[in-house]
Amino acid sequence: MRRLTELRPVYVVGVGWHRYQYASETNHADLALTAVRDALHDAGLPWEAVDESFVATMLLGSAIGRPMLAPLGAHGKPLVHVENASASGSAAFRLACVQVAAGISDVALAVGVDKPGPVTRADTGIHALGDDIATVNSRPANHFSLLTDAYMAAHGVTEEDIARIAVKNHRHGSLNPNAQRQKERTLEEVLGSRRLTRSLTSLQVCPVGEGAAAAIVAGEEAVARWGLDPSKPIRVAASAAASEAVLSSDQEVSRDVITRALSEAQVPPETIDVFEMHDAFALEEALYVEASGIARPGEYLAMLRDGCFDIGGRCAVSPSGGLIAMGHPIGPTGIGQIGELTRQLRHAAGPRQHGGARVGLAHMVGIGAVGYAHVLVRP
Structure with missing residues (x-):
């Protein structure tokens, strides 16, 4: 190949x-x-x-x-x-x-x-999406609620720690004129929004x-x-695609495709300046930053608290606001990520500009079964 x-x-x-x-x-x-x-x-x-x-x-x-x-x-x-x-x-x-x-x-x-x-999802015959990806009956919402519980238990973190991901992305989205949600949110607002599952509130998930x-x-x-x-x-320094293997998880699909893209571009994780990802649910950001190698397993949230993933930090993660604030209209989402990286690497992102950005990574998954990653580089 x-x-x-x-x-x-x-x-x-x-x-x-x-x-x-x-x-x-x-x-x-x-x-x-x-x-x-x-x-x-x-x-x-x-x-x-x-x-x-x-x-x-x-x-x-x-x-x-x-x-x-x-x-x-x-x-x-x-x-x-x-x-x-x-x-x-x-x-x-x-x-x-x-x-x-x-x-x-x-x-x-x-x-x-x-x-x-x-x-309608072909593999189940049931409606997968309406106007809100995070309905109580949503299989993805239940799936990521359980993953959130497991991550908190494994790494000794709290609901407040997870909610800080959404706080950051709402802050970034407030600077983006193309975002669906353009309002900063406090930690209290994120945690106090409509409870969807035991571990998720509505401001921790993306609108469709x-x-x-x-x-x-x-x-x-x-x-x-x-x-x-x-x-x-x-x-476009790399384009990688992958799909699930026997007994693989959606996190493994993401780790595989991100690793392939970084290898193809000959870009080590620590040189990524801007990272746009599939953060339909807040926890996904932690999972995929750790899958990329930017943070080691279990270390993402401590780095988030230190401002490492803010605009102007070590690596600007979802400066567009991510799916959580930018929105997830499905068809456009992956292309919109490319647009954000392009603006960042041109140094033309206005108030969202991450200083000195030269390398950008875009990542998306489709129902966990397929994954895509692209690396863009400023010439």
């Missing part, structure tokens, strides 16, 4: 969003077109420059991309729809990178869009709203041919 780094270099040249928000009357096409036009403007590219498009969605049904993108111009170029649970956007971004790296396309678009609605995110990737030849601003392209 060949790695992305063995092919021609790939760069993120444009990113865009429609703000993640609670359900509204806004049409999904308007959400997506806002993000795509934002990304095209950011890149300085016309629509006709895009050779191939990958549309990520989970909640909107079949083949939405054709009518959705038609207002930009029906140019007859390849269009692929991608569904991979919460990792749909990450999968679409990886496919766009692979096409450019292989020389099949010079410029590729990954766009994710979704609106709240029920979806609506929104869109887009990322445009290109090869060096396209950057030169279209005369793009040389200060904007950010190198």
